[in-house]
Amino acid sequence: MGLEYPVIAFSFGLATGIIGRAKGSSFWLWLIVGTVLPLLGLVAVILHRSEKTEPERQCPTCHRAVKLYVQVCPRCGTDLYLPDPAEVRRP
Numbered sequence: 177m178g179l180e181y182p183v184i185a186f187s188f189g190l191a192t193g194i195i196g197r198a199k200g201s202s203f204w205l206w207l208i209v210g211t212v213l214p215l216l217g218l219v220a221v222i223l224h225r226s227e228k229t230e231p232e233r234q235c236p237t238c239h240r241a242v243k244l245y246v247q248v249c250p251r252c253g254t255d256l257y258l259p260d261p262a263e264v265r266r267p
């Protein structure tokens with residue numbers, strides 16, 4: 177008795193870390209999150225948005241590649257509206 181919780185927590189941490197790694201995030205970061213918050217960490221990593229799979233578009237003013245959900249260009253401050261589907265670049 178007493179050893180069950182750490183083992184279960186670590187198992188969750190390991191699963192969370194593996195999923196986080198597969199999504200292009202840090203394995204160790206998610207290992208810690210999943211161990212400290214079993215189940216909650218696992219749910220968080222499943223819902224976590226991967227930056228690598230997020231579609232991108234180009235800012236019409238400075239031509240910087242920005243994520244589709246970005247509404248103001250971080251480089252030049254141009255307001256970005258919903259782009260032409262032809263301009264959307266999928267990685």
Ligand SMILES: [Zn+2]
Pocket residue numbers: 235236237238239240249250251252253254
């Ligand atoms: Zn720009």
